[in-house]
Amino acid sequence: MAKDGVLVRCPVCRHEQAYAPPAFPCVCGKPVVPPVRHGAAVPLTHRTGADAWVTVRCTACGRSADWPRPELGCACGTVLRIVVASDEAGEPPAHGDSGPAGTDTEAPAHGDSDPAGTGADGHPSLTPSHIPLPRTAPTPRPAFRPLPVRSxxxxxxxxxxxxxxxxxxxxxxxxxxxxxxxxxxxxxxxxxxxxxxxxxxxxxxxxxxxxxxxxxxxxxxxxxxxxxxxxxxxxxxxxxxxxxxxxxxxxxxxxxxxxxxxxxxxxxx
CATH class of the missing domain: 3.40.1350 (Trna Endonuclease; Chain: A, domain 1)
Structure with missing residues (x-):
């Protein structure tokens, strides 16, 4: 089993299988791996946009960001949602990191220009100082994790x-x-x-x-x-x-x- 892998038991058929959560790239360049719980999974019967994300803190820079919630398919056909430690802790996103990974929503410091910027004549500039990533941008799929075929x-x-x-x-x-x-x-x-x-x-x-x-x-x-x-x-x-x-x-x-x-x-x- 991988270093960060866990054994997950399906609550429907009781089958156990190894699962290693995918690593996501933090903006600091370090990989972020959701801290999944050993053996903890619940059947997924309905998926919504709000609960498709889980907040995970980068252990390198301390930044919290939202990443796709880990899921696993069982051989019995059940889709399993893997329990992440931050689910139980109820940890809120860090200040300025409430959006998906790579989106910083922290308000500008006192005295900074507004998001649209201000031109030399004192009027608002039509060119924004930065272009934020949309929350609806598609999340890159992690690499497919194969399971050996023996039957x-x-x-x-x-x-x-x-x-x-x-x-x-x-x-x-x-x-x-x-x-x-x-x-x-x-x-x-x-x-x-x-x-x-x-x-x-x-x-x-x-x-x-x-x-x-x-x-x-x-x-x-x-x-x-x-x-x-x-x-x-x-x-x-x-x-x-x-x-x-x-x-x-x-x-x-x-x-x-x-x-x-x-x-x-x-x-x-």
Whole structure:
């Protein structure tokens, strides 16, 4: 386990897995790692903009800033919110650091010019002295953290974890009342349908076309994952239909195999 890693237990299925929180760059240049609690996690059933952030203090410069709250996907399909020590302490943001990381909202010292600045003639300048970062600026995604694949279940869990990393929420396995794929497992979330072939066989043209037809019926993005590979015919058809193809290696890292997959991996959901 990594130096800063912890064991997290899913309260739904009681499965334990190692988790290392991502490091974020403080404005002072030092990495900031959320102080997560060993074994503490709660199921995430609803996400709002207000609670998607957690305030963490940099141990190097003492500056507090808001960073994305740590989350982890369990193999049972539950999204886990990792408990951070500052959640319990209820520590307010440091003065001047109430916004997201890198945004300093401290008021100017007495006697300083107003934010818009003042021209030489005493009238307000049209050019601001600085341009603050908007609070709505997208937060860069941390690097994907793979989990070793030792079974078919691990391959499905990796695909679900990767979809969440791309930005798709509430990833779940298709239920018995939904259309089942010819083979493999089907995952669904808001805006996406994914076909996962965890067996050691090439995913066929029929598998790709069936997944695409189902995705089109629901007007969502179609993604296909394979533990082995795709047949040449399946690859050609996926390019025609703009279906993203990923191959999962044994380290747990999905590899983009076509242009649609490259674009999805780069831009996210």
């Amino acid at each position: 078919a279940g691990d391959a499905v869990a990796t695909a679900a974890l990767y979809l969440r990393w791309l930005g798709y929420e509430d990833v779940r396995e298709a239920g018995p009342d939904e259309e089942r794929p010819p083979s493999g497992t089907r995952l669904a979330a808001l805006g996406v349908l994914a076909q996962v072939e965890p067996a050691v066989r090439e995913t066929s043209l029929r598998d790709v076309e069936c997944a695409w037809l189902t995705a089109m019926a629901h007007s969502v993005t179609c993604v296909c994952f394979a533990l082995c590979d795709f047949t040449p015919a399946a690859r050609d058809r996926a390019d025609e239909l703009d279906v993203a193809l990923f191959r999962i290696d044994l380290s747990g890292t999905p590899e983009p195999l076509n242009g649609a997959a490259d674009e999805l991996a780069a831009t996210g959901a």
